Amino acid sequence: MQNWDFYIKEFKNYLKLERGLSENSIEAYERDAIKLKNFSRKAAPVQIDSDDLSLILNELNDMEIAPTSQARMLSGWKAFYRFLLLEEHLSIDPTELLESPRTRRKIPEVLHFHEIEQMLEAIDHSTDEGTRNRAILETMYSCGLRVSELTSLRLSDCHFEEGYIQVTGKGEKTRLIPIGGQAIKFTEIYLKSIRNFQEAKPEAEDILFLNRRGGQLSRVMIFMIIKDLATKAGIKKEVSPHTFRHSFATHLIEGGADLRAVQEMLGHASITTTEIYTHLDRAYLQQTIQQFHPRA
Secondary structure, three states, X not given: OOOHHHHHHHHHHHHHHOOOXXXXXXXXXXXXXXXXXXXXXXOOHHHOOHHXXXXXXXXXXXXXXXXXXXXXXXXXHHHHHHHHHHOOOOOOOOOOOOOOOOOOOOOOOOOOHHHHHHHHHOOOOXXXXXXXXXXXXXXXHHHOOOHHHHHOOEHHHEEOOOOEEEEEOHHHOEEEEEOOHHHHHHHHHHHHHOHHHOOOOHHHOOEOOEOOOOOEOXXXXXXXXXXXXXXXXXXXXXXXXXXXXXXXXXXXXXXXXXXXXXXXXXXXOOHHHXXXXXXXXXXXXHHHHHHHOOOO
16 A cells, blocks of 8 residues: 555646646645645545544634635545545545535625726836836736736737737636737737847747746736735725736626626636626616516
């Protein structure tokens, strides 16, 4: 019988080679498996049964681990044991009957359109970084990109004449997203005045948004840009790159966009994930009923 490290290594190879998941997703699943190893008192995962897992979950409760964190870990453990079952390392899945803890669905912060405009106005357009940052924010809000999708966006992915960009999202899945006129305008300004004159590092030659050293921008750098602009604009909300993605989806739905279309643009595998963006105010819901319900 092999030890934990062997099975976790095989699990990682399976996620990469057979499932084709991104590095971030693989690392998340690996962390979940390592946490299970640390909580377990067994020499190998194939020795664990459902009673052992129930005790571990009780232990997490005693440690006051948040239900959302517990649910995340249990999801990773279920994936790990499905792999072990698939590879015939065991015949019974000990996670099958375990239920995830009840969690409250957290509604991310959303910016009103005038707040987005305040952040755009806070940008110093006289600098190269300011010109680039304007293009970044316009693109994020226009297309609802994840921060990893933004930082990895390539020049060859941009089809401005046709009005869309090609994005590689979770699981290396690609999708086409329409891009608005303002995003195209400011991105072309950035390209013509800055990007075309930058000497990019070999690995970043096709990357659209570069740092001052010619390399690909990091996720942390995007977070810092957003936080800094929110502070300069006097916005007290907790603003992050995801806030722009959330605002993009919310504003579309409030404007009457079809939920399936928003799901497609966001790259959600399930429409239930997209439904989090339907937290519309009561006035809008009341208006919708009055407009469309035959007995209103």
